[in-house]
Amino acid sequence: MSNSHDTNHTARPLLGCIADDFTGATDLANMLVREGMRTVQTIGIATVAPTDVDAIVVALKSRTIPVDQAVAESLAALAWLQQQGCRQFFFKYCSTFDSTPQGNIGQVTDALLNALGADFTIACPVFPETGRTLYRGHLFINNQLLNESGMQNHPLTPMTDANLVRVLQQQTAGKVGLIGYPVVAQGIAAIAADIASLRQQGVRMAIVDALENSDLYAIGAACADLPLVTGGSGIALGLPGNFIRAGLLSVSQNNQASALPTIDGLSAVLAGSGSLATNAQVTHWNITRPSFCIDALAVARGEPVVANALAFAQKHLSLQAPLIYATTSSEQVKQVQAELGVERAGALIEDTLAEIAKGLFALGVRRFVIAGGETSGAVVKALNVTALRIGKQIDPGVPATASIGDVPLALALKSGNFGAVDFFEKALRELGDDRIQSSLGATGQ
């Protein structure tokens, strides 16, 4: 580990992360917890300093905003993380390297290196669990090259070149190099030697090949002394081990990393996502449990939808969690969008669910399961949540969380396509609602 804090083994936090979107931040935080670091995710820069934490992940929304803005927000996040005492930094972007020739991965990395007075970092989006591997500088999504994977048609960040050395070189004036698989396969010492040699040649950023998690652990170990590491959440697998080897993170503490405070109160589920997975989860819930459907057109007509939903919730809350949902088939969403306009339809539903969340809070709800990326953002904002402690994984990519603040909330925030069909029930149980267990037993499921 690099710096003068080394004599103080209790100083926290250790790792400061900047993520370019919200669900990516959660994914990374989930990974760090699994590897033994107590982790807090903040929504932008938090107003309170998180305590008893090994890693902080600042979630920005900087993936596709103008370069200057992305650089400014990332530098502000870095400065705040430095103030918190972090000793190593990680810039997290998507495992499909989502960016355009204009940025923002290269420019943000450059700015972070400058701010840290550092001359070199790696760039490794590899995430084998989700089929992202890199060989000879080329990114594969399962069996296809990135530019043949569907990502070439992405509406905001079309990826038309799988050669990431070339892609990154377009985004930075610094020299981009490659640490190829023949080196990575030889392990930690070979990777470290290649890093030293690339630095001597004036390379500022190196794309790193990797095929399996074992490669990511080796790369992580070889990066122990780099002030800045960049990549997808996969590469973060190898970073906690460095702190353990340096005596800064204990293995016993490791098992406790996902512990969350107990949060009492009523519970509810809110769904504003139109994805297939959420549709299946709503259908599954509706078989035996109470639910209230929000009609976007009724909201648009000015009917008292919020009051009706809250009256419905109040009838059920003391017995079991109700579901309040706008989720419907993509055909119906399209119809509503044709009538109201895409943006207006989205905003109406998001605002309605946010108002309902506030009303539920007033009724004593402290455990919320929320489906939908944008929906989660709107609800979390309405509930004034600015920081989340990350707990155990409920389903891949979705951990239980607890908000940090005056009135802590237990939250499960799920982006659209995540989670098994019984996700809502599993999430409620993980958030501490044990009534859902007895009701499962009663219905014989």
Ligand code: ADP
């Ligand atoms: P996902 O993570 O599945 O993309 P989001 O919450 O990010 O879910 O986005 C879903 C968008 O669809 C939101 O803007 C939401 O307000 C909108 N929406 C949800 N239900 C409906 C509906 N019934 N009619 C129109 N728009 C809807």
